[in-house]
Amino acid sequence: MAMREESWKDKAYTVGGIIAGAVLVTFTALVLYSIVMRYFFSAPPRWGEEVPKILFIWMIFIGAGFADLAGANIRMTVVIDMVPRGPRRIIELIVHLAIVGMLVVLIWYSIPVLELTFNVRSRATGLAEGWKFLAMPLGCILLLINEFYRIWVILRGGVDESGSGGGGYE
Numbered sequence: 001m002a003m004r005e006e007s008w009k010d011k012a013y014t015v016g017g018i019i020a021g022a023v024l025v026t027f028t029a030l031v032l033y034s035i036v037m038r039y040f041f042s043a044p045p046r047w048g049e050e051v052p053k054i055l056f057i058w059m060i061f062i063g064a065g066f067a068d069l070a071g072a073n074i075r076m077t078v079v080i081d082m083v084p085r086g087p088r089r090i091i092e093l094i095v096h097l098a099i100v101g102m103l104v105v106l107i108w109y110s111i112p113v114l115e116l117t118f119n120v121r122s123r124a125t126g127l128a129e130g131w132k133f134l135a136m137p138l139g140c141i142l143l144l145i146n147e148f149y150r151i152w153v154i155l156r157g158g159v160d161e162s163g164s165g166g167g168g169y170e
Helices: 008-041 050-069 085-117 130-155
Strands: none
Touching (some): 085 130
16 A cells, blocks of 8 residues: 655644644643642742743644644634535635735734834743744744645635645645
């Protein structure tokens, strides 16, 4: 039996899963360490709350970006699956263009936040506060890559089947 070649989406899903999994394991270990140090030794680490919070934020935004690239997102497809292919493609194109617009706005408005927060240092870790906020625009960039790919597929005559059991594009 021949093995199928891994697509770029499969590779993105694997990379994203490894990154999100490693961050989740690290997050869990740091929270457990902080709990043990606080309640058993009365010596909580100064960074015990802040570092796990940063990791959690990064795990969510980057993990969501990679999951969406792989088509592992959740979609409500009951209505769109009943629409004929031609109008469906138009509706999907409008939806994906609206998503692109929203992501661009999020990235645009995150720039001043990053400029302000990268100049402020955390007392607990010494890290720039901007690291907390950088995950959002990076996650949005990953989502934008996927949205441009979905728009390209729709413009070439396909329909978006991600998240509806199809796992990809027709």
